[in-house]
Amino acid sequence: MGAATAIDTFAHWSSTGDTWRDRPVLVYETGALMRRLIAGSLKNAGARNIIIATNRKEAHAAIEADLPGMVLADWEGGQTDHRSGLSLVRDIRGSDNPAYRDVPIVLTSQHATRTDVERARDSGISEFLRKPLSVKNLLTRVETAAMPRRFVKETRFSGPDRRRRPRNENAHRQPNFKRQRDVEDGLIDALSAARNACYALAVEVARDGCPHARRVSVSLKRYLTAVNEFGPSENEIVEMHRAALVQLEQSRSANAQVQLAVVNGLEEVVRMRLLKA
Structure with missing residues (x-):
């Protein structure tokens, strides 16, 4: 959809020769038995410094003070409270501090429906592990999360690159989005690609x-359905919708009227733009 996206080199501690075992490992787990299981497994696997957090406040403090090289976090929320359970992940990924913004995060959860996994993925986790967990699966996920990956920061997503396959050596000259690459290769027109992304x-x-x-x-679907081509002007409207979603995300704790004003203003812009079309 033409969004401005920056893909930076993953500032991973492995570039210094360290492994996840050499850096502090944060275990944020509300259950005492599960805390002991995870911490014991990591210690037996060679982790030198394990930091325990039993609530979100302790976890935040440990992340900022100890700059862990790995985070294992419990997803507290369920189907009715998924946002609260993912708030720690979102706070880490949304930080401006590169010292811990791209730390590998393994999320453990008792909820593992497809929707749950997709929500967790969209929040920026590195790996997902369902409870009850085995020591073997735990260490496998940790090792996988520790593998160097590029860090993606765009309008609505910050986290490790979802593409697991190595990128082409000329990738820096290629489009970041598959849809954009398909458009340039003539496989699909720009408007259809934008609609699919919508x-x-x-x-x-x-x-x-x-x-x-x-x-x-x-609103975005209505706009893209009404237009007959996709150029800079149409991309501007797409970016307005992305920006509106970011504003809604940032104003969740504000008065409902604030969010309503964002949506009403956006719909008015779209209405006026379509009148001029």
Whole structure:
């Protein structure tokens, strides 16, 4: 959809010759038995410094003070409170501090429906592990999370690159988005690619469950359905919708009228733009 995306080299501690065992490992787990299991498994695997956090406040303090090289976090929330359970991950990934922003995060959870996994992935985790867990699976996920990966920071996502395959040596000269590459290769026209991306965005927004965000995705779908071409002017509207979703995310704790104003303003812009089309 033409979004401005920066993919930076993953500032991974392995570039210094360290492994995850050489750096502090943060274990954020609310259950005492599970804490002992995870911490004991990591210690037996060679972890030198294990930091325990029993609540989100302790976890935040440890991340900022100790700069862990690996985070194992418990997803506290369930189907009805998934945002609260993922707030630690979102705070880490949304930080401006590169010292811990891209730390590998293994999320453990008792909830593992497809929607749960997709929500966790979209929040920026490195690996997902369902409870009850085995020591073998735990260490496998930790080792996988520790593998160097590029860090992606875009309008609505910050986290490790989801593409597991190595990128082509000339990747720095290629588009970041597959849809953009398909357009340049002539496999699809720009408008169809934008519409497909819009449909994918609608599915993602529906998972989130925010009614205001859903209105944003409906507005974008309405606009892209009405236009007959996709150029800089249309891309500007797409970026407005992305920016609106970011504003909604940042204002979740604000008065509902703030979010309503964001959506109403966006819909008015779209209405006026379509009148001029």
